[in-house]
Amino acid sequence: MERRTIGAAALAVGAVGLGCMPMSWGYSTSRQRGDESLRAVHRALDLGSTLLDTADMYGPFTNELLLGRVLKERRADAFVSTKVGLLVGEQHIVANGRPGYVKRACDASLRRLQTDVIDLYQLHRADPEVPVEETWGAMAELVQAGKVRALGLCAVGARGGRRGGSRLYDGTIRQLQRLQQVFPVSAVQAELSVWSPEALDTLLPWCEARGIGFLAAMPLGNGFLTGTLTPGEGFEPDDMRARHPRFTAEMMAANQPIVVGLRRIAARHGDHVTPAQVALAWTLAQGRHVIPVPGTKQERWVTQNAAAADLRLTPEDLAEVAGLPGAQGSWE
Secondary structure (H helix, E strand, C coil), X not given: CCEEEECCCCEEEECCCEECHHHCCCCCHHHCCHHHHHHHHHHHHHXXXXXXXXXXXXCCCHHHHHHHHHHHHHHHHCEEEEEECEEECCCCEEECCCHHHHHHHHHHHHHHHCCCCEEEEEECXXXXXXXXXXXXXXXXXXXXXXXXXXXXXXCCCCHHHCCCCCCXXXXXXXXXXXXXXXXXXXXXXXXXXXXXXXXXXXXXXXHHHCCCEEEEECCCHHHHHHCCCCCCCCCCCCCHHHHCHHHCHHHHHHCHHHHHHHHHHHHHCCCCCCHHHHHHHHHHCCCCXXXXXXXXXXXXXXXXXXXXXXXXXXXXXXXXXXXXXXXXCCCC
8 A cells, every 4th residue: 555654753654544433432332343343453454554543532442452452463564543632421521631641541552552652642632721732741751751653633523613614723723833832743633524625724734834644534424425324224322423413314315416426436437436435535635644544343344445545536536526515514
């Protein structure tokens, strides 16, 4: 697989990563099977999808434990990215950016992942009660201690501010500017997909100008852009899409023209090409510093996603994607 680099340290990873969250968190519990997930991770590494993206809150903790079983055998094949800064309670999630907690959390993640170093340690969310410079400073000390190789900021939680005409990531950029004064930011993770292209306006160019890697979260639109979801079919109660306004039967039906457009482009590249692969190829085409991180827990989808790294969209294809109707439905 094509290799891309993250940050000034030029950390090399496969062009398409693997989001591990669905294996333990956020999606239907009844479809989470440990053995199947392990096979998916091994398959990703076999295909060159070396970036494994997890977080201590996924499960919580169980996702890191699962990856640890693979890393124990194949640490040299993987680029390990995990996150810190969120605590999961019974009915709520809270931020914790206190320096002492960050350092303890890192040690705990290292134990669960069965490794002595984390390649990319991301701040999941800033703690409103702690100056972000203090949190970032503690993370920088982990780099200096040899426990972490590079630092990143996860900005995927900005959906609530999405309104027409708003500059969605202005606050994130201001935060990044503060962090850069403390220790270099190597990567930013934020949502980017055909139906959520907002990062293209300011955040992506800001990262590119500074040599900062961009991890494209949810590049398949939580599964919608794969064309495998049926409007009205519904989701299990514990699946986050069951409460997502864009995944009501009405909105899924209204947004089908996006999938139809992706399917039309895929057909021009051959019977074996899928809408999901076109969506990932579009994300890859947004810059050499962009690494899409599609989440899955199944080996067959890992294989399909990895193959998207070889799909080259033409200027006409990209123009057609740009001309697709914008997604309907609120994120709130």
